Amino acid sequence: MNIFSKNTDKKGFLALIGGAEDRKEKKIVLKSVVNINNAKHVVVIPSATSYPVECGKDYQDAFKSLGVANTEVFDIRNKAEADEPKYLEGIEKADMIFFTGGDQVRLVQALKESALLNKIRSLFFKKGVTIAGTSAGAAAAADPMTYDGDDDGLIKGTVDFSRGFGFIENVTIDTHFVARGRIGRMTQFLCSKMSDKGIGIGENTAILINPQNIFEVVGTGIVTVVNTSEIYYSNIEDIIPGQPISIDGIKAGFLQHGTIFDINQWKVVGNKGQNIKSANEILNLRN
Numbered sequence: 001m002n003i004f005s006k007n008t009d010k011k012g013f014l015a016l017i018g019g020a021e022d023r024k025e026k027k028i029v030l031k032s033v034v035n036i037n038n039a040k041h042v043v044v045i046p047s048a049t050s051y052p053v054e055c056g057k058d059y060q061d062a063f064k065s066l067g068v069a070n071t072e073v074f075d076i077r078n079k080a081e082a083d084e085p086k087y088l089e090g091i092e093k094a095d096m097i098f099f100t101g102g103d104q105v106r107l108v109q110a111l112k113e114s115a116l117l118n119k120i121r122s123l124f125f126k127k128g129v130t131i132a133g134t135s136a137g138a139a140a141a142a143d144p145m146t147y148d149g150d151d152d153g154l155i156k157g158t159v160d161f162s163r164g165f166g167f168i169e170n171v172t173i174d175t176h177f178v179a180r181g182r183i184g185r186m187t188q189f190l191c192s193k194m195s196d197k198g199i200g201i202g203e204n205t206a207i208l209i210n211p212q213n214i215f216e217v218v219g220t221g222i223v224t225v226v227n228t229s230e231i232y233y234s235n236i237e238d239i240i241p242g243q244p245i246s247i248d249g250i251k252a253g254f255l256q257h258g259t260i261f262d263i264n265q266w267k268v269v270g271n272k273g274q275n276i277k278s279a280n281e282i283l284n285l286r287n
Contacts, residue, residue, distance in 0.1 A: 003210045003260060004036055011211040012128045013037065014167050018175045018201030018221060019101055019135030023062040029206045031066055032218040033132050036208060039096040040069045047076050047110040048102030048136040055100050082114035091119055096130040099137025101175075105147055107140050108164060117165065124167060131167050135175045138201065140164050142173040146189050153184025157241030161189060168209070171263060172198035177224055179203050188245055190228040191236045197266060200224040205257075213263040216272060217255045227251040227266060 004013070013036045021029040034042075044059045046052035056073030063071045072090060076082050091097070097120055099107060111117040123129040133141050145164030152158045172189055174182050177200030186198045201207060202221025209215040217223045231249035239245070255261060258272035 003208070003214050003216050010126050010128055012124045013130045013211070014124075014141065014209040015130060015132035015206055016138035016141055016173060016175075016199075016201060016209070017132070017134035017206040018138065018177060018203050018219075018223075020176065020179070020203035021134055021206070021219070022204055023058060027062060027066060029204060029219045030062055032208060033098075033130075033206065034063065034066050034068060034096070036130050037095055037128075039063075039130065041093050042068050042071045042096045042098055043091055043094040044071060044073045044098045044100065045076060045107075045111075045137075046073065046100040046102070048104060048107035048140070049100055050102065052077075055102075059098065059100065076110055076116070078110055079112070079114045082111050082116040087116050088119060091116065091123065094123070094129060096132060097123070099131075099133035099140065101135030101137055104136035104140040104145055104164075105162065107136055108145065108162065111165075112163070121166070138175050139173055141167040142171060143169050144172070144194055146172055146174065146185065149185040149188065150180055150182060153182065153186070153188055154245045156188070156236060156239055156243055156245055159185050159188045161194065168213075170195050170197070174198065174200045175203075177202055178222055183224070183226075186224075186226055187228065187247060187250065188236070190226060191231070191234050191245070191247055196227065196229040197263075198226040200226065207261075209263070214269065215261055215263065217257055217259045217261070219257060223255040223259070223261075225253040225255065225261065225266070 015033040046055040049055045052075045060071045143164040143166035144161045146161045149159035205219030205221035207215040233248040260270040262269045
């Protein structure tokens, strides 16, 4: 099953990486991201990291080794810089825009309400440009976006949230999910009823989401899908901040490389390589 064929939608693909992806050896995840649309001009935005120059160079080297003809780094530290004409003009050349890891709050603060972010959203939703992000760059793609609460995610009041970029809405995205034990953070936020579905992406792993909201898992880790829409017990509304949360009735799935998942139906619809009778019917791809 190929979820990347016959894309006639104006909306682009969204590639979200769980962090710590291999950038030196086989580069399975980054290669899959580049191959979505055979990207030839990538813009890397390292605003989330405290080391933007070094981080940008690292991705330039990785993408060059994968055959990308041109990789530009937009070293943007704040909104004023984001609105500089050189960035507004330069972003028009991109067929893929890549947000690095770091701190998702720093990233959103640097770009929110900027002309550049408005242009990036237009390129994604109307012109089919691929948006990709790793770690903080993937978490910021969602709206709302969560942060904090790693070590005590099931203690009420420890998880914060704010507006994200909105490339995907009403689904919470988290990264480094298994390595940093973020199931509690995800669950607390979902039980707050801001949204009731979440996707936790493992390290060196990505979900490649097509315009119909169907994704393929790529990489060596696990993707966890969490649904709290049918929980039958939660004490979150009965306790005060600082107290432990108890919940029952969560639905969770664990997806490996090659699994294909439909976000709209919230279920697995296949596995790459399986002979399913009508891939186009399942994927709802338009000719």
